[in-house]
Amino acid sequence: MRLLLILCCITVTWGGPSPHADLVQKYVEAEYGGRFSNNIIADALTDVPGLISRYNYPVEVHTVTTPDGYVLQMHRIPHGRDRNNRPGNKTAVFLQHGMLSSSADYVIVGPENSLAYRLAEEGYDVWMGNARGNYYSRKHTHLDPDDRSNLDFWRFSWEEIGSIDMPTCIDYILDLKGHKKLHFVGFSQGGTVFLVMGALRPEYSEKIISFQGLAPASYFVNNEYGFIKAIAPYEKVLMVLAADAGIGEFLGRSNIFTALGIAACSDQSFLQPLCLAVPILGNSFQRLNATMLPAYIGHAPAGMSIRQLAHYGQSINNKSFRRYDLGLAGNMQNYGQFYPPEYDLSGITCPSYIHYSYRDKLVNYRDVELMSTKLGGPVTMYPVEDRLFTHLDFCWGVDQVKMYHGNVLEGMRLAENL
């Protein structure tokens, strides 16, 4: 009965299903009907455009095709709802999500807490990217992501997201608006891909008013976290497994992790403390609201290529930030040398504002500080003062507003007045 009610309300909204809608729905119906609030379930079932329109914000979906054929979806909030709520010649801000995630990173905790809504209210034209291979960008002009006999669709890591997807999205937005520059916000892997773009296509620095890095991932020199150390040795195994089994995709669709998550995280489940420590997330968020878990689970993971994970594995093992290691022969063929070249960050000349936290286990603060010394432009460091703030709090936390939103806005305005 309750489910019917939910279904009726979803259909009147604008969007389609979220990545894990079918699973959330199955579990809600079979096991936990009625235990979560309708509102949270609705957030869990609908996709990002649906979510945004559910909260009465304007939303647009734009698709762009990269030069190598990937069809990417961008989600736009062109203006605010309560303030600055008329279309106009607003400065664009582009937000890029973290690993295994999507544009949901910037809206998932609702209008009061999420960065995308805040920026729209402050008068910006907000654009959210989706990396090739995720739920919204799992499309290509001629390659099939589901073809198990040909993995060409999945032959990319975050290097291609940085060097091809980001420039394609940025040029599209700037052309459409007739502007020369925009702000770039990147969370975690969203920061990685900005750095890659700056290293391989330094001319794009000219198009950036400011780079706001939210726990941007790059070096893993100082990372002593067990989970990071544990995945690193499997980097080569992962690649071989992937090729043998015909799998190029990692955690894309509904899967066992999602099912376990829902079982453990319903409101009245005695397992709820457990779900706050899901091993893969490794205590990486403290401020999360357990009641919101169905919403997180509906939207993440949103899929990526195995190579993205393997590339981080290489960075961890080699303690360097460099291009994808294709083996001696492949490296010689592609890079003209036996070992992959390091990313040179000195061409990143736009002003950078780096937001990070001391308790972040996935992206260690000393590695963020190391990265910041390599940038070619002016850098301002904004460590989050709260000592409990960790990695996923940047997008999933319920008190992000006072923790770092103000600093992002301050950094953007400082850069605009440079």
Ligand SMILES: *[C@@H]1O[C@H](CO)[C@@H](O)[C@H](O)[C@H]1NC(C)=O
């Ligand atoms: C729109 O804004 C841009 C940059 O903010 C400015 O260069 C341009 O002149 C503006 N265009 C109009 C029509 O106001």
Ligand SMILES: *[C@@H]1O[C@H](CO)[C@@H](O)[C@H](O)[C@H]1NC(C)=O
């Ligand atoms: C957690 O989320 C629920 C549902 O949105 C809300 O009612 C509650 O106030 C939130 N708790 C905190 C601490 O934000």
Ligand SMILES: *[C@@H]1O[C@H](CO)[C@@H](O)[C@H](O)[C@H]1NC(C)=O
């Ligand atoms: C990283 O790889 C280079 C070869 O490109 C090698 O000389 C170096 O020792 C490696 N570093 C580590 C920490 O394994």
